[in-house]
Amino acid sequence: MNQIYYYMTLFPTESFIASMLQPDQFGAYMAVGHKTGGHEQMIFASVEGGFGDDFDWEYAKQNTVPHDDDTPKNSLYLSTYRVLERIPLERIKNLYLTTSDGRTLELTKAPFPHYDDPKPYYLYQDLAPINPLVISSFQPDEYGQYMVAGDTKITLPAICYCDLKVIDADNPTKTGNIGPMYNRNIGHLNECIKSVTVRGKKTKMLERTFAGRFTFQIVGAGFAIVNPEGHIWFDMPKREDLLHEHYDWGYSAMIL
Amino acid sequence: MLGFVAFAAIAALGLASINFYKVKRLDPGTKAMIEVSEAIKDGADTFIRHEYKVIAIVVAVVTVLLSSIVSWHAGAAFVLGAVMSGTAGWIGMKIATIANVRVANKARQTGNLGETLKVAYVGGSVMGLSVGGFALLGLVIVYFLFGGILGELDQANLAIKANWIGITFIPFSMTVSSYALGCSIIAMFNRVGGGIYTKAADMGADLVGKTEAHIPEDDPRNPATIADNVGDNVGDVAGLGSDLLESYVGALVSSVILALYMFYTNIHSAVGTISFDFISKLMIYPLAFAGIGILACMLGVAFIALTKPKSDPHKELNQSTQIAALLTIAGSGIFTWFFLKNQDFSSMGFNVGVLSPWIAAVIGNIAGILIGRLAELYTSYDYKPTLKVSQASEEGTALNITQGMAVGMKSVFFPMLVMAVAMIGANAVAGLYGVAMAAVGMLSYVVATVSVDTFGPIADNAGGISEMTHLDPGVRGITDKLDAVGNTTAAMGKGFAIGSAALASLSLFSSFLYAQADAADTSGFLLSLNLIDTLTMTGALVGAALPFLFSGILIESVSKAARKMVQEVRRQFRDMPGILSGDEKPDYTTCIKISSKSALREMVLPALLSVVTPLIGGFVFGPNFVAGMLIGTTLSAVALALYTANAGGSWDNAKKHIEDGYYGGKGSDAHSASVVGDTVGDPLKDTVGPSLDILIKIMSVVSILAVPVFQEYQLIEWIKSLF
Structure with missing residues (x-):
């Protein structure tokens, strides 16, 4: 059974993507892994899939498979519009920041900050x-x-x-x-x-x-x-x- | 006295060997560190081997020409100079590629700035000691073999003699000039070749890596990063070492040749007041002065090597140089007093007695320090000029560049004023010989300055290795601090090289005038050059244009090589997308080959230009034209060298200032503008500037060597004789 990862890209564009790549590989692929020579920073979150019926999970399972040469499927777009509002917060796992040269930093959830001595702005x-x-x-x-x-x-x-x-x-x-x-x-x-x-x-x-x-x-x-x-x-x-x-x-x- | 000089040279080379093995036996670190350092070492070795093969052909041709047209003594001395300079450059590059990884590992193992500094400095001292040791050892051989055994320094031979084809010259002047030319030829090839190599790699790595792919400096994913590190060794170490060796020899030889011509003129203009004993002493005096400098520098090196590690590298390096400088001045003062006493000082134009040449040397020394300080003033971001360049970057690239140009141009005036005052002062104290001694004084502790200058690229390379092998950031922090100190000292070192070149050129030029004039015309050392003479004036015009042609060729060569590098790095990123995602290793070898091939191909034309131009000028138009050409070239080259070195240094440090968190810091528009300015300045400060001071000395030495020939054979005179 192939491991499928679900990623919600938040910046620069919203989309929901299935992939066989782990987060750091996915970040590198999205930032610099194209032959088009792109160098683009991005922010994405890993998501626990299988919720609701907004996204076609069956399509994702059937198509997120290795290529003929056994290389992993890099990305399968499941949605590219109004994604954020359709993902329940409890399904969002970690947030990833990918630099324009393809390096990815993982951020985990933390308590929301609230300052007792707030700044003026x-x-x-x-x-x-x-x-x-x-x-x-x-x-x-x-x-x-x-x-x-x-x-x-x-x-x-x-x-x-x-x-x-x-x-x-x-x-x-x-x-x-x-x-x-x-x-x-x-x-x-x-x-x-x-x-x-x-x-x-x-x-x-x-x-x-x-x-x-x-x-x-x-x-x-x-x-x-x-x-x-x-x-x-x-x-x-x-x-x-x-x-x-x-x-x-x-x-x-x-x-x- | 020659024994003392030989002792100093051999002692320096002995200490260099000890320091070499002291660094070599240190632990080179992890497997990954060794792999990267081996790749850098192999790249540097391969380039130097190929470069020396090309140089060997040129050396062979010049040797045959000198041997057949002048004398076999000149040919042999030329080979000796080339061997000494080449060996010093090669050893310097060797120790730099051995020390870099050990410096990184020392920082990794100890986390201590002081201990890491020691390894980098001891590594750098091998180059410094080799420069001083080999330069003097070669001169000792020239004196011993040609001057002593073959009798060129016998009283009877200190006169103009005719060779087998009727060309007339003072034999020892030709031999010692040929030795200097040998050093200069190697320096020119090492500086030009190394300069093209290093800047092609550096610009290629930066232009695509940093600007297009947004990957940081020294990132192992950049295909040009190993070539960039190789370039530091072949350009900033081997090139710099040969350059300063050539400057050192040039300064020493200029004083010796001048003394020879003054003696000959004095005798043959029937004045006859200079005694043979006095002139013999004055011909060995600069070498002994240099020998004292070397021994003083060895104590300066020992100060860092043997004292407890400290935490302020800038202070420690300054103390080492100051110890060397003070001991040199004190030691040479005492030596001068005892060595030159009881002579007829007025016969040589010494106006303040026995210490006249020493005072002239001290004047040169002070001038060197002032020129170095002025270079720091214009290039360091602690001072207004470079801060203005940083500030101008806020308004974009064009204003960053125009402000940098303005700083570079303004930076020319005061150093040239210092040189002028030093020349006037040295001349007032000890005549033309004093001007030559001022150049000697400026470079008398060259071992200390080269040690510090070489320390910089070693630390830079160590930083690259720690980055490429993912060592703890603390390691990079240590190497960065050492590198920053190296940057400041490098700018000051360039000031010394340019200043000494200007002073040495004046004395070489004086020798040229003596050589082309009848002894009777220069009675009482009254040299004159008729600037109204059409040929002299046109020579000056052509000469003034020459450094611009030379610089243009160099910049174009760097651009051509950098373009090829950019195309290759782009190709690799395009065809091997796995490089950036970390799934594929870049092809470092192809980038190394591009830099090597380009440098080897492009270095020949500018190097030959410096040799061929005075020859063609002399054969076609005669000595007056060449005299004008030397004046024109020297003046415009010194100004251009100061401009390029200081403008480039200012652009570089303006960028560093912004990266320290000013005007928006990294990633800001001001930063982008400053990166472009730094890239524009790179070939100026590291390729053009350092090559120009070699250009003027090569031209002067070639002119002195060739003037007897084109006095005999001259196209314009031949054409006149037809009518």
Whole structure:
């Protein structure tokens, strides 16, 4: 019996894929394993299959088989649209971050952070199903719940997002390795920060199209997946942990 | 006194052997580390073997020409110079490929910065001691064999003689110049060949690996990464060693030849005030000065090798160099006092008595330090010029490049001003001989500077090996710290090489003028060059353009080789997708072959250009044209060398500054711009800059060797005689 893995890709696009590859192999295949010469970072989650009837599990079993030359089936797309909202949270196992050169880091579930001494504002990158860059006064757990609550005009059936390192706008020289976050119109950034911290807005969209420049360098505390039924959280390892335990990934992600 | 010089040279080579085996017997580490280091070693060995085969052909041709047109003494001395320089380069490359893996392993085993520094420095010292030892040993042989046994240094032979085809010259001047030419030819091939090799591999690895495939530096999945590490050894070690050996010999020989011509002129212009005893001493004096420098440097090397490991590598390396410099100055001062006393100093234009040449050497020494400090000022991100390049990267690639060019251009002025002041000072103290001694003073502790310069690439390679074999990140942290120290010292070392080349060129140029003039015209050492003369002026014009032609050819060669490397790396990523996913091993060998073949093919033209141009200029237009050409080439080459070295260094460090977390750090737009700037600067600072100082000395030495020939045989005179 062939081992079939189910993966939900969240970034850059949503899809649900059956594969014979283990997560690190799948990440490498998706990022760099094509002859097209692509180099694409991605975020995906492993999923325990066989639930509900939204996806064709029989089709997956019949077609996720080795090729004629005995090489494993790399990917069989089961769905490419509105995937996140159709996967129960309890079926999501681990989250994987794959760098554009094909190295994959596994994140396991962790308790949702809630800070007793909150910061005046947080920066969030929505990863699925939409991709804006948002400034909010909500803490990470509150932000997700706000976005799926359904009691505002801007609402989603489910959301995957991460919080980002907050830029010190007062010290635009010594920034640390924040890559693409740098020099993103500091004036507009300051205005958006004021909207939240001074004028009391709960959320303010900073940029509609930042996702194309998103990198793992700027991820703060971690990643969240939230729907109206609940939420799950994945801690982003600290720099020191990356240095000692996941050096290759940290080096590829330009964090080290 | 020659015995003392021989003792210093042999002692240096003895210590080099001890240090060689001291490093070799250290544990090379794990199986994976040995595999990677063997691949680097094999690549470097193969390249040097092929390179030396090409050089051997050129050496054979030049030997035949020198032997038949000048004398067999000149031919033999030329071979000796080539052998000494080639051996030093080869040993340096050998120890670097042995030490790199042992440095990584020492860091792995001990996790101690100080202990790792010791292994890297002791490895580097083998190159430094070999450079000093072989350069002096060769000169001792030249003095002993040709000067002593074959009588070229007898009083009767310190005069212009005619050879079998009627060409006239001072025999020892030709022999010692040929020795210098032998060193220069090897240096030119090693620098140019190694420079093309290393930059083709480096640029190929970076352009596809980093920029397109987004894989980090020294990632074993990059097919060009082994070639890149091989390049560090053949370019930054063998090339640098031969280069500084050539500079060292050039400085020593320029003072000897000048002394010879001054003596001859003095005698034959009926002034006759310089005694044979005095001139004999002045001809051995630079060598003894260098011998004292070598012994002082050995103490500096011992300081690091024997003292307890410390945690500040920059301070420790500086202390070692300072010990060497101070002991050299003190020792040579005492030596000068006793060796030169009771002479008629005014006969040589020594204006402050017995210590005149020593003071000139100290002036050169101070000038070298100042030029090195200025290089640091313009290239280190601790100072404004390079910080401005980092800052300009925020506004994109074009402004990063224009700001880097501005820094490079501005960086030319003050070092040249320092050189000018040093020349005036040295000349005021000890005449033209003083200017030559200033170059000697600048390079008198070359063993210490080369040891430190070689330490850098060894540490860099050790970092590459630790990355490729997935050693603990702490190991990479240690090698990175050592590499960063090496980068700063390398920029200062380049300043010394360029500064000494300028000073040595002036004394070689003076010798050329003496050689082409009638003794009566230079009475009282009054050298004159008529710049209004059409041939002199046109020579200067052509000469000034030559370094640009030479640099253009070099950059084009690097670009051609880098393009081939880029295409190969792209091909491998395209045809072998398993490389990036970790399922397939890249084909490192093909990349090594591309770098090797390209470097071997492309190195010949620029190397020959430096030899052939003054010959053609001389045979067609005569000595005045060549004199102008030497002036033009020297001035524009020194300026261009400073510009390329400092602009390249500034672009490199501007990128490093951004990677340290400024202006957005890695992955930012500013970082992308700085990566492009660094890539543009790479061939400038590591191929063009270091080759230019060899160019001016080769041209000067070739001109001195050939001036008697084209005084006799000259096309323009022959055409005039037809009408």
